[in-house]
Amino acid sequence: MQTGLDTAQTHGGLRDGAMGERVVRRLAAIVVADVVGYSRLIGADEAGTLARLAALRREIVDQGIAQHAGRVFKETGDGFLVEFSSAVQAVTCALEIQKQVEARAVAGQPLRLRIGIHVGDVVVQGDDLMGDGVNIAARIESIADPGGIAVSRAVYEQVRDRLTAAFDDRGEIELKNISRPVHIFAIGGEKAAPTPALALPDKPSIAVLPFQNMSGDPEQEYFVDGLVEDIIAALSRFKSLFVIARNSSFAYKGKSPDIRQVGLALGVRYVLEGGVRKAANRIRITGQLIDASTGTHLWADHFDGALEDVFELQDRITASVVGIIAPTVERAEIERVRGKSAENLQAYELVLRAEALMRSRSRADYDQALRGLRRTIEIYPNYARGFARLAILCWAYVAQGYLHRDHPLIADIVPIAQKASALDPTDADALVVAGWTTAIAGGEMPSGLELVEKAMSLNPNYAEAYRLGGMLYGYLGEIDKALDCMQRGDRLNPLPRRVPNHGYFIAYFSAGDHEAVLKWTARSLRESPQDGPTLRYRAASLALLGRIEEARQAIDRFLQQRPGYTLDDCRRHQEFDMNSPFKKPGVTEALYRGLRLAGLPESGT
Numbered sequence: 001m002q003t004g005l006d007t008a009q010t011h012g013g014l015r016d017g018a019m020g021e022r023v024v025r026r027l028a029a030i031v032v033a034d035v036v037g038y039s040r041l042i043g044a045d046e047a048g049t050l051a052r053l054a055a056l057r058r059e060i061v062d063q064g065i066a067q068h069a070g071r072v073f074k075e076t077g078d079g080f081l082v083e084f085s086s087a088v089q090a091v092t093c094a095l096e097i098q099k100q101v102e103a104r105a106v107a108g109q110p111l112r113l114r115i116g117i118h119v120g121d122v123v124v125q126g127d128d129l130m131g132d133g134v135n136i137a138a139r140i141e142s143i144a145d146p147g148g149i150a151v152s153r154a155v156y157e158q159v160r161d162r163l164t165a166a167f168d169d170r171g172e173i174e175l176k177n178i179s180r181p182v183h184i185f186a187i188g189g190e191k192a193a194p195t196p197a198l199a200l201p202d203k204p205s206i207a208v209l210p211f212q213n214m215s216g217d218p219e220q221e222y223f224v225d226g227l228v229e230d231i232i233a234a235l236s237r238f239k240s241l242f243v244i245a246r247n248s249s250f251a252y253k254g255k256s257p258d259i260r261q262v263g264l265a266l267g268v269r270y271v272l273e274g275g276v277r278k279a280a281n282r283i284r285i286t287g288q289l290i291d292a293s294t295g296t297h298l299w300a301d302h303f304d305g306a307l308e309d310v311f312e313l314q315d316r317i318t319a320s321v322v323g324i325i326a327p328t329v330e331r332a333e334i335e336r337v338r339g340k341s342a343e344n345l346q347a348y349e350l351v352l353r354a355e356a357l358m359r360s361r362s363r364a365d366y367d368q369a370l371r372g373l374r375r376t377i378e379i380y381p382n383y384a385r386g387f388a389r390l391a392i393l394c395w396a397y398v399a400q401g402y403l404h405r406d407h408p409l410i411a412d413i414v415p416i417a418q419k420a421s422a423l424d425p426t427d428a429d430a431l432v433v434a435g436w437t438t439a440i441a442g443g444e445m446p447s448g449l450e451l452v453e454k455a456m457s458l459n460p461n462y463a464e465a466y467r468l469g470g471m472l473y474g475y476l477g478e479i480d481k482a483l484d485c486m487q488r489g490d491r492l493n494p495l496p497r498r499v500p501n502h503g504y505f506i507a508y509f510s511a512g513d514h515e516a517v518l519k520w521t522a523r524s525l526r527e528s529p530q531d532g533p534t535l536r537y538r539a540a541s542l543a544l545l546g547r548i549e550e551a552r553q554a555i556d557r558f559l560q561q562r563p564g565y566t567l568d569d570c571r572r573h574q575e576f577d578m579n580s581p582f583k584k585p586g587v588t589e590a591l592y593r594g595l596r597l598a599g600l601p602e603s604g605t
Contacts, residue, residue, distance in 0.1 A: 024124040029090035029117065029155065030137035031070070033061075033097075034079025036112040036146040037553055052111050053078065060100045068093035073129050081137075083129060087119050087158040094149050095165060095187065102147050110549065116141025119154040136182060139175035143529060145186060146553055153183035168526045174362055181360075186526065198267025198494060205242035205268040208232045210253040211285075212275035224276045225250070226352030227285070227314060231272075233429070234318040236461035244268055245463035245493035263292025266494055270298075274317075281307045287317050310348075347380035351389055358393055361528060363402050369393055370409065384424035388433040391417035395441055400532040401562040404572050405441055414442040421451065428459035436468045439475075440581055448472065463492040467503055474507030477584035482507035501527075505537050510587050514541035530561050536570065540594025551598035559600075566601045567592060 035041070041049045057080075065072060065082055068089045074081040084090040094115045101113050118140055120133030136152060144150035151159075156167060165187050172181035208231055213224045229246050236243045244266050252262065259271050274287035288300040303313045354369035354376070370393055376386040394410035397403040403410055414437055421427075421434035432455045439448025449472050455465040466489030473482035486503045501524060508516035521538035524531060535558035542551035559565060570592070574580055580588040596602070 025121055025131075026124065027119065028122045028129065028133060029084040029087045029119045030122065030129070030133050031082040031084065031090050031094055031115060031117050032079070032134075032137045032141040033082075033094075033113045033115045034076065034141065036114055037549065037556075038078035040549075040552065041110065049111075056101065056104070056111055060104075061097055064093050064097045064100075068096075073127055079141075081129075081134065083122075087117070087155045088162050090117050090119075091149070091151065091155065091159050091163060091165070091187065095163075098147060098149060112147045114141055114144040114146060115149045116144050117149065117151040117155050119152070119158065136175070136178060139178055140182065140184060143173060143175070143184070145525070145529075146550075149187040151185050151187060153185065156183075156185045170526070170529055172360075173529070174360070174364075184529075186529075198264070198491075200267060200269055201242040203240055203242050204270065205244075206235060206270040206272060207244040207249050207262060207266045207268045208235065209257075209262070209271060209273045210250050211273070211287075214275045214277040215279060217278075220276075220278050222352050222356035223278060223349065225253075226348075226355065227276060227310065229355075230311075230314050231317055234314065236459050237428075239460055241461065242268070243461040243492070245461075245489075247463075248493045248495035251495040259290050259292050260295055267491075269293055278307070283307050283310055283313065285313050285317065347376045347383050347386055350376040350379070351383075351386050354389055354393070358389075358396065361396075361400060361530065363400075366393065366397060366400075366402065370397075382423055384420045384427055384430045387416050387420035387423065388427075388430045391420060391433050391437050395437060398441070398573055401558070401565050401569065401573070404569065406572075413437055417441075426458065428455040428462045428465060431455035431458070432462070432465045432468055436472070439472055445472065445476065445581065445583070449476075461492060463489040465489075466492070467501060470503035471506050474503055474510050475581040475583060477510050477582075477587070479507050479511050502533055505534070505541075509537055509541065509591070510582060510584055512587075512590070514545050517541040518545075530557075532558060532562065536595065537591075539598040539600070540591050543594040543597035544590065548597060551594070555595070555598045555600050566603050567595060568603045570595060570600070 035053065038049075061080070062072075068084065070082045070084045070089065070093055072080050072082050082090075082093075084093070094117060098113060098115065101111065104111065116137050116139070118133060118137035120136060121131060122129040122133040123131040140150050140152060150170070159165075160167060168186040170184040170186055173184050174181050208228055211224050211228050213220050215224075228249075232243060232246050232249065235241060248266060259273075262271055263269065269292055271290045271292045272287060273290070274285060276286075277284045282304070283306070284302055284304050286300075286302040289298045290296065291298055303316055305313050350372045354372040357365040357369040357372075370390075373386060373390040373393060376383065377390060380386060391413055394405075394413040394416065397407075397410050398405045398413075405411065405413060417434040417437035420430040424430050431451050435448045435451030435453075435455065437448070438451060439445045442448070449469070452465060452469045452472060455462060456469060459465065466485045470482045470485035470489065473479075473485060482503060486501065486507070489503075490501075501520070504520040505517045505524065508514075508520065517537055518541055521534050521541070524534040525538070528534070535554050539551045539554035539558065542548075542554060574582075574588060574591070582588045582591075
């Protein structure tokens with residue numbers, strides 16, 4: 001949609017330009033909407049589409065805008081831009097419009113809208129509006145779900161306590177031509193009923209919340225988060241404990257939650273929270289352990305040291321926590337998990353920074369992380385974690401459709417992963433990475449699955465082992481084992497996460513249950529809207545169910561981030577020496593057939 005984006009910016013807010021013309025600005029809630037798949041609809045039935053669009057505007061859109069005191073300031077053929085003086089008015093109007101439009105779509109009229117909303121500064125030019133407030137709203141609209149509404153954090157903060165709509169936190173997303181990532185929330189239906197409390201496990205259970213960065217330097221966030229992840233990993237090695245996975249714990253990042261509610265939501269008795277202050281070469285870590293059932297503080301302490309002592313400080317925190325909540329743990333076991341040597345600190349920081357970059361799933365951040373990890377294994381060639389993260393990143397390039405696995409940058413993925421497990425055969429993370437890449441990138445499924453199962457045995461709290469193990473069982477067609485793994489991982493990681501759970505839809509696709517694939521891919525896209533594998537499987541299942549228009553929309557969304565991707569690329573991704581990971585006959589062929597029906601080009605020629 002052309003909306004007059006990327007307009008010149010003003011400074012100071014009063015005058016701009018060579019002639020010093022007065023610039024009029026105001027704060028406004030901007031709604032941008034357009035029709036999903038409009039060009040394809042016009043190509044198939046121009047007269048009918050135009051008539052339906054005119055009726056939709058006349059009978060639903062224009063009436064809704066007028067009822068909520070909005071003003072259309074620009075039209076784009078299939079779309080429109082509207083100004084509201086209130087974010088609540090803007091969102092309420094958008095919700096009512098989408099409800100009526102979706103009802104028509106269900107009744108057989110194939111017009112659907114995407115809507116994006118932002119509150120920001122706009123520049124007034126006659127009846128038109130321009131500037132960042134308009135630009136950002138338009139970019140948000142472009143990533144909204146078909147039939148859905150996406151809003152910026154600025155909108156969310158103004159409406160969350162005033163409306164009954166449910167909000168799905170999509171995280172920070174990079175938008176085209178917008179200098180900084182924008183925190184996006186998708187709006188669904190009514191707010192869900194309170195989640196029932198999870199039953200406590202039959203052994204001591206704990207969640208480690210994100211620690212507060214007390215350094216005053218945002219650049220230290222990755223270091224603080226990495227330190228907490230290491231504490232979680234250390235606690236997870238105790239088989240006598242039940243430890244919530246990082247992704248669920250970090251849902252509370254930047255918040256000040258009621259600890260009792262955290263305990264109920266995550267199903268744990270204990271919660272560890274704290275803070276980190278890093279200055280020059282000194283570090284202070286504070287921690288407090290709370291009984292979530294009563295709110296009682298069981299232990300609090302602080303740990304000071306030189307930066308190179310960070311691993312020892314982590315181990316002291318771990319030992320203190322275990323000593324409080326699991327007094328039956330053998331002292332020898334505590335000493336065993338404290339076996340981490342003082343790895344090269346620069347390599348450690350490089351890995352933490354790379355892990356933070358990898359979570360965005362963007363090609364630019366992947367490239368930056370790749371450079372950092374390559375540098376890491378040069379600096380410290382015996383650091384298992386560096387090799388493990390590099391192997392995972394190499395496969396992420398392939399899975400997301402950015403590179404082929406024979407590309408020179410990532411062609412050595414299997415030996416990299418095997419190096420990680422060889423350097424530390426007791427590290428569950430290294431074993432999982434080696435197992436996954438051996439099975440999928442190396443084509444040796446039995447050997448890979450054996451390594452993943454060993455990781456589960458070594459660390460029964462490691463949710464990632466169950467997630468990847470579930471995917472491997474899904475590829476094998478062992479659906480019951482796949483679902484059991486996924487459900488065990490979900491109990492360790494009960495909250496929505498930024499890393500989509502592919503195992504469910506892989507298992508159901510293998511079983512031929514395409515309705516279940518749609519259920520799980522919808523959930524995955526709420527967690528990671530641009531995830532490549534999710535969009536591919538969703539498109540294939542929609543097509544195999546005969547929902548061709550929706551399948552093509554999913555493929556269009558996939559290709560927006562990966563232009564030029566073809567079925568040939570998918571074959572190179574799926575197969576190793578013509579050996580597909582799907583072991584049940586006909587499944588791989590069904591995937592290709594669905595993608596072809598969905599409109600994925602056969603080849604680049």
